[in-house]
Amino acid sequence: MSKIIVKTPRGCVVEQRSKGGKVSTRIEWDPQFGPEWTDRLNTAQARFDVECLRLCDKYVAMDTGATKNSAQIASNIGEGELIWNTPYAGSIYHSKRKPGGMHGALRGPQWGDRMKADNLQHLAAFLRKQVNND
Template sequence: MAKGKKQFKIETPRGTVYTQSSKGGKVTAKLEWNPGFAPSMKNGFGNAQEFVDSECIRRMNPETPRRTGVLIKSATLGTVIGSGEINQIAPYARRQYYEHNTKSKWFERMKNRHKDSILKGAAKYVQSH
């Protein structure tokens, strides 16, 4: 069954103070994480996951067997966008996925064709933060 949106947990380490002694004296450096980094990246990863889910469903459409179109709509109806999981809820979806004569394993075929462009699009959501 469909689950909720994926929750990303991003932790940043505590700040660190480094001290280096040399003949000329002592140098101290303090490293701190930007406090807005984790919330910003968490939001970016969430948006990227929504993009990936939507793009996979959209790009699976031409690869999916169609007699009445219910199998295609079952991916939209059964998936929570942002969950990281695509569910096709038609009762015969599993059998069609593995046993269809000409269009079996439509997700795998879509992934082989479009993986690079989907990943490139998802990266834009994370890089913009």
């Protein structure tokens, strides 16, 4: 995925004519709107990616920790895609095993989906806070 870029439309003039005359309005965007929101949304995306990695940490199946730690190296933080990059990560993620027993009660397959299901409200509030600069 690529970075978010916010562009603003060109300004325009709106005229309304009536029997008594005309009213004219010129609409222009603040030139800093696009760059400011581009920066704000890309920063929020990067922080959201880091928060998702942090929350996934206790869900990722673990033996030696290679899969768990691979996301820190393989993911492009800020692009909205987290990657666990070991040769066996896909087979573990999609396996039919039940969570637990892989060095922790929450660890096991579908760690991203299970983390999201358990933390959806937190993630929504976190992202809202990041975008609004609270």
